[in-house]
Amino acid sequence: xxxxxxxxxxxxxxxxxxxxxxxxxxxxxxxxxxxxxxxxxxxxxxxxxxxxxxxxxxxxxxxxxxxxxxxxxxxxxxxxxxxxxxxxxxxxxxxxxxxxxxxxxxxxxxxxxxxxxxxxxxxxxxxxxxxxxxxxxxxxxxxxxxxxxxxxxxxxxxxxxxxxxxxxxxxxxxxxxxxxxxxxxxxxxxxxxxxxxxxxxxxxxxxxxxxxxxxxxxxxxxxxxxxxxxxxxxxxxxxxxxxxxxxxxxxxxxxxxxxxxxxxxxxxxxxxxxxxxxxxxxxxxxxxxxxxxxxxxxxxxxxxxxxxxxxxxxxxxxxxxxxxxxxxxxxxxxxxxxxxxxxxxxxxxxxxxxxxxxxxxxxxxxxxxxxx
Numbered sequence: 001x002x003x004x005x006x007x008x009x010x011x012x013x014x015x016x017x018x019x020x021x022x023x024x025x026x027x028x029x030x031x032x033x034x035x036x037x038x039x040x041x042x043x044x045x046x047x048x049x050x051x052x053x054x055x056x057x058x059x060x061x062x063x064x065x066x067x068x069x070x071x072x073x074x075x076x077x078x079x080x081x082x083x084x085x086x087x088x089x090x091x092x093x094x095x096x097x098x099x100x101x102x103x104x105x106x107x108x109x110x111x112x113x114x115x116x117x118x119x120x121x122x123x124x125x126x127x128x129x130x131x132x133x134x135x136x137x138x139x140x141x142x143x144x145x146x147x148x149x150x151x152x153x154x155x156x157x158x159x160x161x162x163x164x165x166x167x168x169x170x171x172x173x174x175x176x177x178x179x180x181x182x183x184x185x186x187x188x189x190x191x192x193x194x195x196x197x198x199x200x201x202x203x204x205x206x207x208x209x210x211x212x213x214x215x216x217x218x219x220x221x222x223x224x225x226x227x228x229x230x231x232x233x234x235x236x237x238x239x240x241x242x243x244x245x246x247x248x249x250x251x252x253x254x255x256x257x258x259x260x261x262x263x264x265x266x267x268x269x270x271x272x273x274x275x276x277x278x279x280x281x282x283x284x285x286x287x288x289x290x291x292x293x294x295x296x297x298x299x300x301x302x303x304x305x306x307x308x309x310x311x312x313x314x315x316x317x318x319x320x321x322x323x324x325x326x327x328x329x330x331x332x333x334x335x336x337x338x339x340x341x342x343x344x345x346x347x348x349x350x351x352x353x354x355x356x357x358x359x360x361x362x363x364x365x366x367x368x369x370x371x372x
Contacts, residue, residue, distance in 0.1 A: 068296030129162030166193025204332030211325025216259025
């Protein structure tokens with residue numbers, strides 16, 4: 001993906017904007033460091049399977065995979081140029097944090113100390129605030145080519161960034177692990193203060209190929225017997241309860257079309273699933289399987305997190321995508337393994353506060369296959 005004149009200008013503007021805003025400003029030294037970062041694009045390839053990533057937001061820009069007839073398509077949604085990722089609110093392909101999903105009221109308390117995070121979703125904080133990890137330059141820590149290519153991006157989140165406490169070192173590695181598989185490994189280490197951490201990889205999938213209609217006919221299976229229902233009012237904040245999916249339109253324990261019962265869900269799917277079972281000896285469990293009949297593509301997702309946000313692109317509204325595509329509502333789906341939303345306010349949810357000396361690790365493995 002080339003950087004257009006518009007894209008380069010917008011990225012320069014973004015660096016300037018990073019130093020402005022309530023609870024969102026970058027201290028002078030950090031702003032200068034950001035400004036020195038250069039934009040890069042990196043391809044990882046193994047045979048006909050490839051992916052393209054950038055250090056702006058540690059973002060996945062493309063995943064290209066053959067279909068059952070050998071035709072190669074890019075199966076993830078993305079913008080027409082890199083400049084469109086600046087001020088993006090769809091989070092196409094981004095690494096989201098410091099805390100993905102929502103924090104009710106934009107505030108939380110650790111050890112009787114109240115912290116106020118940037119409210120960018122009404123009264124709440126969404127995906128780390130208006131300048132979350134998707135809106136910063138990451139540095140390239142390591143890049144390896146060869147049989148199993150991978151790249152590691154690094155970011156130092158500073159004390160007070162978007163209102164979060166303490167310095168935090170973050171790493172994410174994208175690696176092609178096999179002929180049709182890749183992994184995402186995320187680490188975070190608090191330096192000097194306890195802080196909540198919940199990193200998410202926010203890729204939108206359309207296994208028919210990005211821009212090729214909706215995902216409503218995709219078959220979806222989610223290995224979860226419960227969800228965390230949200231309160232009335234439409235702000236998608238969990239009530240704190242855990243509710244069974246049996247007998248509801250949220251039941252994907254057996255494969256079903258994404259659109260089969262979507263009309264029974266206000267707006268479409270956008271909810272956290274409570275994943276079944278315990279991780280295996282390798283620390284992961286099978287989370288979901290998505291397949292698309294026309295292309296024959298099948299995607300398995302394995303991960304080590306307790307929850308999965310299943311989102312059907314409900315807020316897409318004709319965004320200009322790659323290759324002249326326009327992404328309408330339901331044009332892509334996200335499967336975001338995560339901690340439960342608003343866990344900082346729900347003592348019964350798995351904890352997401354990490355202290356100096358502790359390490360957050362989030363691992364995802366995507367396995368693709370083809371069927372006739």
